[in-house]
Amino acid sequence: MTATATTEGHNSVGIASRAAFKRARRVFVDGTSRVTIERDPIPRYMDRGEGAHLIDVDGRRFLDLNGNFTTLIHGHGFAPVIEAVTRQLRSGTCFANPTLAEIGLAELICGRVPGAETIRFVNTGSEAVMFAIKAARAFTGRAAIAKIEGAYHGAYDWVEVSQASAPGNWGPADDPARVPYYRGMPASVLDEVVPLRFNDVNLAERQIAENADRLAAIVLDPMPSRAGLIAPTPEFVAAIQQAAKRHGIVLIADEVLSFRQGYQGASARHQLKPDLFTFGKIIGGGLPIGAIAGAREVMSVFDASSGRPTLPQGGTFSANPLSMTAGLASMTALDPAAFEHLETLGDRLRDHLGRAISRRGVPFSVSGAASLFRLHPKAKLPRDFREATPTAAEAHVMKELTRSFADASIVLPYGAAACLSTPMTTDDVDLVASVFDNFLVTRSDLIESLAA
Incomplete structure (x- = not known):
C-alpha cells in the first residue's frame, strides 16, 4: 500500500x-x-x-x-527490571545518601569496560558529556575541544557546534566552519570548538596539532549516529589516539548510544583507548541515567575526600536508587x-x-x-x-x-x-x-x- x-x-x-x-x-x-x-x-x-x-x-x-x-x-516491560524497580519503589525512590545499588552498577561497568577504572553517575547523556568535558578542562587547564562535524553529543553548547551544519554553511572540506546550532549561541563558544571530519586522518592530525595548546579534549563517538552511523577506519582511530597522547589532550569516547555495540562497548570493538567514557541510555534499564568513567588520574578531579574538589559535581537525582536498580538488572541480563x-x-x-x-x-x-x-x-x-x-x-x-x-x-x-x-x-x-x-x-x- x-x-x-x-x-x-x-x-x-x-x-x-x-x-x-x-x-x-x-x-x-x-x-x-x-x-x-x-x-x-x-x-x-x-x-x-x-x-x-x-x-x-x-x-x-x-x-x-x-x-x-x-x-x-531489552525492549519494553523487561521483567527483571520491572521486578527490581517495584521492590525499590517500596523502599524509597531517592535519598541524599548513597545506596548499595550504585556500587553494584559501578562495579559491573568498571569490571566490564577496559579503561573504566572509576565512575560517576549523573542523570542524562548530555550531563555525562558536559561533565566529561569539564573534567578534561579541569585536568588540563585548557578550554577548547575538538569534535566530529555532524556528531550529536547532547545539549551542551560546545558539543552542539557544527552538529547541524549543511552544505550552505559547513565551509571548505579542509577547513570545516564552526556553525552555531541556535540563534544567539555565544561567539566565544564557537571560538573554543575545532570541528573535525570523520575518517579524515590528515585533516584531524593538522587541526589537532594547530590547536593543541588550547585543546582540553577530543570528543569522539566511535560510530556517530546522526553523522551517518558509519564505522571508523582503523587509521582514523589510531591517528586520533596518537594525536591526543602526543599533545596531552584528554580523549573522550562518547558511548551514550554506541555502548550497545558489544559486551565491552564500542571503544573496545574499534580498538579505541580513551581517557574518559560517557555512558547513558542502556545502562539505566529504561530510566534516566548518565555516567562518566575512565582513568583514575583524570577522574581524580572529582575527588572531594580532602575538601572542595577540582571539579565539583552533584545532582539531586544523580545515582538515584531507581535508575541504579533498573540499570543493574538490565546490564546483568546483558x-x-x-x-x-x-x-x-x-x-x-x-x-x-x-x-x-x-x-x-x-x-x-x-x-x-x-x-x-x-x-x-x-x-x-x-x-x-x-x-x-x-x-x-x-x-x-x-x-x-x-x-x-x-x-x-x-x-x-x-x-x-x-x-x-x-x-x-x-x-x-x-x-x-x-x-x-x-x-x-x-x-x-x-x-x-x-x-x-
Whole structure:
C-alpha cells in the first residue's frame, strides 16, 4: 500500500492520537515536549510497550525499531527490571545518601569496560558529556575541544557546534566552519570548538596539532549516529589516539548510544583507548541515567575526600536508587549470550537489506554494527557526515520509507539509527527486510528520482 499524507496527519495515525495532539497544542508551544518527537505532521501517541512492540492509543501494534532512541535494549516491560524497580519503589525512590545499588552498577561497568577504572553517575547523556568535558578542562587547564562535524553529543553548547551544519554553511572540506546550532549561541563558544571530519586522518592530525595548546579534549563517538552511523577506519582511530597522547589532550569516547555495540562497548570493538567514557541510555534499564568513567588520574578531579574538589559535581537525582536498580538488572541480563543474539540478528538484517538493494539495483546502502543499522538513499556507503547528508530528493524518499514502514506496523526512525532489542527474533528482522524490499518494488517510480 502506498502511504499518503494529509494536513491532518499520515493515515497510520489514528483518531485517539489526533485528539491527544489537539489537547497537547494547548499546553506545548508546538504540541510536543521535545524536538526529537517525529510527526507527520501529527505524532503517534503510545499507550504501552510489550517486548519488541509498541501499542498506540488507538490500539495499533508496532514493531519498535526506535527503542526510545536506542535505550531499550531489552525492549519494553523487561521483567527483571520491572521486578527490581517495584521492590525499590517500596523502599524509597531517592535519598541524599548513597545506596548499595550504585556500587553494584559501578562495579559491573568498571569490571566490564577496559579503561573504566572509576565512575560517576549523573542523570542524562548530555550531563555525562558536559561533565566529561569539564573534567578534561579541569585536568588540563585548557578550554577548547575538538569534535566530529555532524556528531550529536547532547545539549551542551560546545558539543552542539557544527552538529547541524549543511552544505550552505559547513565551509571548505579542509577547513570545516564552526556553525552555531541556535540563534544567539555565544561567539566565544564557537571560538573554543575545532570541528573535525570523520575518517579524515590528515585533516584531524593538522587541526589537532594547530590547536593543541588550547585543546582540553577530543570528543569522539566511535560510530556517530546522526553523522551517518558509519564505522571508523582503523587509521582514523589510531591517528586520533596518537594525536591526543602526543599533545596531552584528554580523549573522550562518547558511548551514550554506541555502548550497545558489544559486551565491552564500542571503544573496545574499534580498538579505541580513551581517557574518559560517557555512558547513558542502556545502562539505566529504561530510566534516566548518565555516567562518566575512565582513568583514575583524570577522574581524580572529582575527588572531594580532602575538601572542595577540582571539579565539583552533584545532582539531586544523580545515582538515584531507581535508575541504579533498573540499570543493574538490565546490564546483568546483558551477558555475552545476549550480545551474541543481537549481533546475529543485526548481521542477518544488514545482510538481507543489502541483498534486497543488490537484487533491485537501487541506490541504497546500509551502515551500522551489532544491533544498530541505518539505511542511506545513496548507492555508495558514506564515509562521513557530509557524504551522509541527504539531498532534498533523498530526504523525500526516506520520509516515504518511514511512512511505508508505519503502514506495515513498524516504527522506523527517520534519518537516524534504528536498533534491535533482545526480545526480537529472526522472524522480526526478516519482516523488516521484507517491508524494505516491498518498498523498493512498489515505489520504484519514487526511487528513480534519486538518479535524476
